[in-house]
Amino acid sequence: MSKRIDAIDFNVYYSKFLAVEGVNISIEPKSVTAFIGPSGCGKTTFLRTLNRMHEVIPGARVEGKLLLDGDDIYAPGVDPVSVRSTIGMVFQRPNPFPTMSIRDNVLAGIRLNGKRISKGDADTIVEKSLRGANLWNEVKDRLEKPGSGLSGGQQQRLCIARSIAVEPDVILMDEPCSALDPISTLAIEDLINEMKDQYTVVIVTHNMQQAARVSDKTAFFNIAGTGKPGKLIEYAETSTIFSTPREKATEDYVSGRFG
Template identity: 80%
Template sequence: MSKRIDVEHLKVYYGDFLAVDDITMQIEPRAVTAFIGPSGCGKSTFLRTLNRMHEVIPGAYVEGKVNLDGENLYAKGVDPVRVRSQVGMVFQRPNPFPTMSIRDNVLAGVKLNSRRIARSDADELVESSLRSANLWNEVKDRLDKPGSGLSGGQQQRLCIARSIAVRPDVILMDEPCSALDPISTLAVEDLINELKAEYTVVIVTHNMQQAARVSDKTAFFNIAGTGKPGRLIEYAPTQEIFNKPQEKATEDYVSGRFG
């Protein structure tokens, strides 16, 4: 688990529209990388290219490469479903399957990938995944209850447990705390810090303080104007981005002068 991502000259298109232009960057294993920037600058679009999730939109395609430990995820014959099991995604709003129990929510990805698993192994996987998501002690006595009955913060950690259960190499998080209260946000941030011991974690956030708290490196994205593609402006260790950025646009954004 935990692999390096090398992105080479990636361009993202929706039909004829160039949404993200010429991204080259290296995302390190066992670290948290944050994507920041104003709304519409392409950071979430780019995040979704890292596990080919953008392809669910008709007409979406990329040029360039995304290499996971040297394997191009866009090479001919690569199965997008396999990519999404290697590179998991946690979305902006918690999305447990409402008709499923907590237990079945954790196992949903495993079953979707048609993996046969013995009951005892399933029980062990549910417990280990929920423990990894810091949720086991809160739900161990109600595993047969609907996941939708949990609080927002618990639901988000359940979704993280569901992602962990398929044993990914990378976990992508698209504004995972934007719908949560401050206490739940802190719980998820603590979890992100723990996850990087085993996983490559990439997070999109609009919260500057959150990026400063949880990430090791930060990438700042920007857009020249409406209808223009998003671009990577600066990518560096987080402390450098917030305390000594090289680009004026980065300094203006992190200091609150625009965005």
């Protein structure tokens, strides 16, 4: 598991509107990469292109190449559903299926992909995934209870368990802690640090301290003004971005002078 991502001269459109322009980036396997930048600069839009999630919006399209270990995920004939099973996503707000049990939430992705599994295999996947999300010990005695009955932080870890149950190579996270309290945030951050041993992790965050704590590399996106496309301004080791960035705009943003 864990794969390299390369974007080459990558543009993202919504119909005729150019939302993100000219991204060139290489994301290493078994690493955590943070996308930072002001609201509306395209970081979440670009994140959603990494597993073709943006295509659920009518008129959304891309130009350029997006490679997963050298294979273009936008090449003709590539199934977006198979891409999304390889590149999982955790959203800003925890979104367990409210009518499903904790157990069925974990297995939902596997079943949605039409995969038939025995009860024994299902039990193994549920335990392995919940352990991987650091949730097993908290829920092992109530697996048949609704996932919606968990706390916000537990629900987010349940969503992470659901993502890793399908054995992805990459996990994308769109502000996964923005709706959580500090203790739950710490639990998710600890989990992210553990996950990079197995997965390539990409996280969008508005929390500069969080980016500094969890990521190996940081990409700063910015926008010149309303109606202009978002652009990748600087991409480097996280320690460099926060101490000696190359671009003044990066320095101004991470120091809190704008954004």
